Amino acid sequence: MKRAMIVGGGKGGTALLGMMDGLDHMEVVGLADLDLEAEGISVAKARGLQTGSNAFTLYGELFPAPDIVFEATGDEAVLADLQRHVGVQTAVVPAHVCNLLYQLLIGKDELIAELSHQERLHHTVFQSTDDGMIAIDGDEKVLLFNQAAARMTEIDREKAIGNLIHTVMPESKLPRILSTRTMEYNQKQTFANGRQIVTTRIPLWIKDNFVGALAVFQDVTEMMNMATKVTDLESVQQLLQAIIHSSDEAISVVNEEGEGLMVNPAYSRLTGLNEQDVLGKPATADIYEGESMHMRALHTRMPIRGTQMKVGPHKKDVIVNVAPLLVNGELKGSVGVLHDVSEIRTLTNELEKAKQRIRTLEAKYTFDDIIGSSPALSFAKEQAFKSAQTPVDVLLRGQSGTGKELFAHAIHNESGRRYQPFIRVNCSALSPALLESELFGYEEGAFTGAKRGGKRGLFEEANDGSIFLDEIGEVPKETQVKLLRVLQEKEIVRVGGTKASTVNVRIIAATNNHLEEAIKRGDFREDLFYRLNKMPIFIPSLQDRREDIHELCQYLLHKINQAYGRSVLTVSDQAMQRLLAYEWPGNVRELENILGRAVIHMNYPDQELTVKHLPPLAETDHTYARPLHEYGKQNGSLAERMNAFEQQELEVALAEVQGNKTAAARALGISVRNLYYKLEKHGIVRKT
Numbered sequence: 001m002k003r004a005m006i007v008g009g010g011k012g013g014t015a016l017l018g019m020m021d022g023l024d025h026m027e028v029v030g031l032a033d034l035d036l037e038a039e040g041i042s043v044a045k046a047r048g049l050q051t052g053s054n055a056f057t058l059y060g061e062l063f064p065a066p067d068i069v070f071e072a073t074g075d076e077a078v079l080a081d082l083q084r085h086v087g088v089q090t091a092v093v094p095a096h097v098c099n100l101l102y103q104l105l106i107g108k109d110e111l112i113a114e115l116s117h118q119e120r121l122h123h124t125v126f127q128s129t130d131d132g133m134i135a136i137d138g139d140e141k142v143l144l145f146n147q148a149a150a151r152m153t154e155i156d157r158e159k160a161i162g163n164l165i166h167t168v169m170p171e172s173k174l175p176r177i178l179s180t181r182t183m184e185y186n187q188k189q190t191f192a193n194g195r196q197i198v199t200t201r202i203p204l205w206i207k208d209n210f211v212g213a214l215a216v217f218q219d220v221t222e223m224m225n226m227a228t229k230v231t232d233l234e235s236v237q238q239l240l241q242a243i244i245h246s247s248d249e250a251i252s253v254v255n256e257e258g259e260g261l262m263v264n265p266a267y268s269r270l271t272g273l274n275e276q277d278v279l280g281k282p283a284t285a286d287i288y289e290g291e292s293m294h295m296r297a298l299h300t301r302m303p304i305r306g307t308q309m310k311v312g313p314h315k316k317d318v319i320v321n322v323a324p325l326l327v328n329g330e331l332k333g334s335v336g337v338l339h340d341v342s343e344i345r346t347l348t349n350e351l352e353k354a355k356q357r358i359r360t361l362e363a364k365y366t367f368d369d370i371i372g373s374s375p376a377l378s379f380a381k382e383q384a385f386k387s388a389q390t391p392v393d394v395l396l397r398g399q400s401g402t403g404k405e406l407f408a409h410a411i412h413n414e415s416g417r418r419y420q421p422f423i424r425v426n427c428s429a430l431s432p433a434l435l436e437s438e439l440f441g442y443e444e445g446a447f448t449g450a451k452r453g454g455k456r457g458l459f460e461e462a463n464d465g466s467i468f469l470d471e472i473g474e475v476p477k478e479t480q481v482k483l484l485r486v487l488q489e490k491e492i493v494r495v496g497g498t499k500a501s502t503v504n505v506r507i508i509a510a511t512n513n514h515l516e517e518a519i520k521r522g523d524f525r526e527d528l529f530y531r532l533n534k535m536p537i538f539i540p541s542l543q544d545r546r547e548d549i550h551e552l553c554q555y556l557l558h559k560i561n562q563a564y565g566r567s568v569l570t571v572s573d574q575a576m577q578r579l580l581a582y583e584w585p586g587n588v589r590e591l592e593n594i595l596g597r598a599v600i601h602m603n604y605p606d607q608e609l610t611v612k613h614l615p616p617l618a619e620t621d622h623t624y625a626r627p628l629h630e631y632g633k634q635n636g637s638l639a640e641r642m643n644a645f646e647q648q649e650l651e652v653a654l655a656e657v658q659g660n661k662t663a664a665a666r667a668l669g670i671s672v673r674n675l676y677y678k679l680e681k682h683g684i685v686r687k688t
């Protein structure tokens with residue numbers, strides 16, 4: 001058995017020590033190394049071998065002396081000296097052989113032990129962590145694939161381990177680390193199944209040896225989704241804020257505690273308070289006078305509308321609407337909208353003005369709406385049309401329902417005052433006292449119940465426009481004086497007042513009364529009559545213009561169809577005969593009523609109005625423009641027949657000259673006075 005000594009306690013020496021364990025013919029007796037802490041020294045000591053830092057010393061101490069000295073990559077010069085002085089056999093083991101030996105004998109075991117140790121450690125860590133971990137060796141084989149990795153990649157662990165990473169996970173970037181050997185921190189990656197991860201890729205070194213690469217990663221899919229949602233929420237919030245900010249309504253929002261959360265620029269403009277003054281402050285911060293409606297809304301969880309209060313340093317009068325903010329039934333705060341009362345006042349004034357303008361539009365008819373082309377009606381229209389062009393006051397005379405109001409509208413609309421007010425007053429509909437205060441207005445305190453500040457009268461309201469005094473014959477005598485004053489002086493005096501004020505109003509009066517008789521009875525002032533009667537226009541009664549009945553029927557049926565949603569187009573010949581034969585004491589209004597009633601009696605799809613639809617009409621003796629020869633066939637005394645003839649002649653003569661009495665009297669060869677007498681006798685005046 002040969003005795004050997006090893007010089008060098010590094011990897012080479014350690015490797016030689018291990019290798020010689022298995023040799024039968026050689027025994028290691030000592031190991032020298034300058035570094036007494038070297039690995040080989042520790043192993044040698046553990047085996048009870050002699051050790052030392054100096055090869056010469058150790059050689060001398062070893063007895064019997066060794067037969068051979070091995071230099072394991074140590075100092076070859078030392079070895080040569082040793083051989084020369086001591087005469088011992090020496091051998092140099094080259095460095096790469098030493099490394100190989102180490103790898104083979106010790107390093108490999110150690111690596112395996114290390115790996116298995118690490119694997120155990122890793123196994124515990126790997127499997128218990130939520131982080132995914134994948135490790136590959138230098139050949140790209142999967143060494144580690146923990147449960148979290150399997151869950152995130154949806155790849156079976158058993159199928160992954162031992163296989164090449166790119167066959168298991170083609171998208172893996174770990175092979176890159178094998179070539180770069182550089183760590184990659186927090187890299188974003190998307191797996192084949194769509195899950196998003198953030199991974200850190202680590203090169204694996206064991207001692208100086210590069211052995212593979214490890215990836216440690218977290219699934220951030222949920223986080224990314226959350227982040228998107230948060231971003232969405234943020235943009236919704238931004239959108240809401242932008243809406244609130246762009247609103248012209250003053251808005252304030254408080255949280256569930258009643259602390260200011262948001263106000264918009266309109267709020268600041270109205271209250272004079274900015275964000276710093278209210279945000280995070282109690283809801284009462286902006287109130288100068290009144291109770292906080294925010295707090296009440298939060299307390300009651302009910303909206304509150306129309307509360308008046310004063311806000312801000314300028315004590316602005318506002319009306320507040322507040323509503324609680326409930327999200328899924330949970331109270332989140334309250335939102336308030338403030339309205340400037342002064343703005344509301346302005347709006348009210350505007351509304352009043354608009355109302356007045358609408359009232360002027362109440363003069364809705366024009367001459368085109370006056371239907372009929374009979375000479376009598378055409379004459380009246382002509383007169384009215386002409387007078388419309390002048391400022392003259394007009395007196396419309398005619399039976400009830402002949403269209404006097406229609407004429408009044410048409411005159412106003414044809415005049416230069418068409419864009420100014422048109423006020424209609426029915427003088428018979430108001431009590432004498434009320435009529436006077438309505439027409440002329442009153443001063444404050446004029447009577448009990450008079451409004452503070454007094455009230456404008458209708459003449460004042462109609463200033464620059466026209467006033468239509470319907471049923472002028474019904475005006476009480478006391479008021480007639482005042483009317484005369486307006487007509488003559490264009491001045492009014494309010495009830496209870498003394499001061500006269502000027503008005504610029506055209507008067508269009510109407511009556512179906514025989515005013516001349518009223519004068520005789522003392523009921524109507526003569527001076528007023530003559531003043532009004534400067535421009536009288538006689539509207540012919542319907543029985544005096546039966547030729548218009550056809551045209552009127554068409555027009556009125558159209559009007560009724562529109563009102564009742566019907567489509568009646570014609571009147572049968574027989575029904576028309578009936579209508580033509582009737583006396584029409586109620587004139588066009590009565591015709592409209594009769595047709596309306598008939599249409600109601602018709603079945604829905606019927607388009608022709610026949611006799612059966614007509615309500616009973618009182619037959620009349622007055623036949624219109626009956627041919628002369630037919631008079632001979634009439635019954636009655638000569639006086640009666642002459643009477644009827646005279647009436648017929650008067651009517652024809654009047655119609656031919658469009659109601660002009662002077663012309664009619666001339667045509668008949670009688671005086672105007674006599675004509676009036678005869679018209680009166682036959683009741684024709686009342687009708688025209």
Ligand SMILES: Nc1ncnc2c1ncn2[C@@H]1O[C@H](COP(=O)(O)OP(=O)(O)OP(=O)(O)O)[C@@H](O)[C@H]1O
Binds near residue numbers: 401402403405592
């Ligand atoms: N020529 C006409 N063309 C069309 N409709 C007419 C005509 N005349 C009268 N009417 C209609 O007959 C109805 C009565 O007319 P209006 O009120 O003008 O008569 P009036 O003479 O003022 O009556 P009253 O003296 O009773 O106030 C209204 O519906 C009106 O539209």
